[in-house]
Amino acid sequence: MFKKDISAGSKSKVKSSAQRGIRAKILEQYPKLEEHIEEIMPKKEQLDLVKLPDRVALYTLGSTPLFFQHMDDPILPHLTIVHKYPDAFPRLRIDRGAIRFVLSGATLMAPGLTSPGGRLPNDPEDPEGRYGKEELEAGEVVVIEAEGKETACMVGVLTVGTAEMKKTKKGQACDAGHYLGDGLWGLTLG
């Protein structure tokens, strides 16, 4: 979505009623964020909405980007939020070979997740359940981590359910939403 460098458009304040709505929506989408939400977007603070190209809206608090949304698609977290609260999102892991493709903005393909270095939910090689026990459906928002790294490198929307991915092991797995080093990552807010 943000392969090219982007520049921020107009910035406007979010109505407090709309702010409540956003907050509720985020909590509905990421229930595990409940305990952190007060730190991420305190009730009293004024959120800003920054318009980005291609009808993407970015919600910010001061000059820290928090979440972004393309039209009425699911709200996605900015990677800095993911880095701060890694436990609050459903996670998958890709193998080492796939990292460089992801970081240059390619669509994530299934083999990167199904190979020995990758992790999907309910993986036999993941006894602690770090990557969850429930299979994820297509359309869910996932955070992509990488083999041998601690921090996440991408946020995206699954195009195929994880159960099916395990069966076919082919094709696109996840639309690149926001990855390390993309335009949104490089965006500086004045």
Added chain:
Amino acid sequence: MAESVPKQITYCGVCSLPPEYCEFGGTVKKCEDWLKEHHPSLHGKLYSQEAIEQNLSTLSLEAQKRAEKDSQKKAAKAAASEARAQEQRDNSKVLIKRIERNKRKYVTAVQGLEAFGLDIKKVAKDFGKKFATGSSVTKIPGGGEEITVQGDLSDDIYDYVVETYKDIPEDNVECIEDKKKKAAG
């Protein structure tokens, strides 16, 4: 409210990624030096011999070669783009023009600030605030935009630009006087 503290992440000062991912950017060498200087402990962890070996062992030989080629290409690209930006910076000039408007009245036009990565709209606002005059961004006939400040402020603006925007070398800022083009009409 749970008292869990958000995880603190250090970001690389060179490529802005978390240091773990520096190796995938084009500026690995610089990133490494930066990390060594600012976060020695992290540097030790990430760039130790073991860590590098472990990274390599997980890939097949062929994939390693491909990755290496790719990263070389990327590094070359990054270096080239940086050099180009630097060159452009060296070559571009900031022109401060004093234009006579009406015998004793002048406006001052400033061109070429955008080449130094400045947002001219913002700079125009700053000029207006600093000098307490009208200041606006206007289109110029040859394409592009310039800042027009009301009043003869060429010397003040020269000082201000050199003072505030350290990125711009003083030699690249030039004051010129423009005699009235009114005769055209």
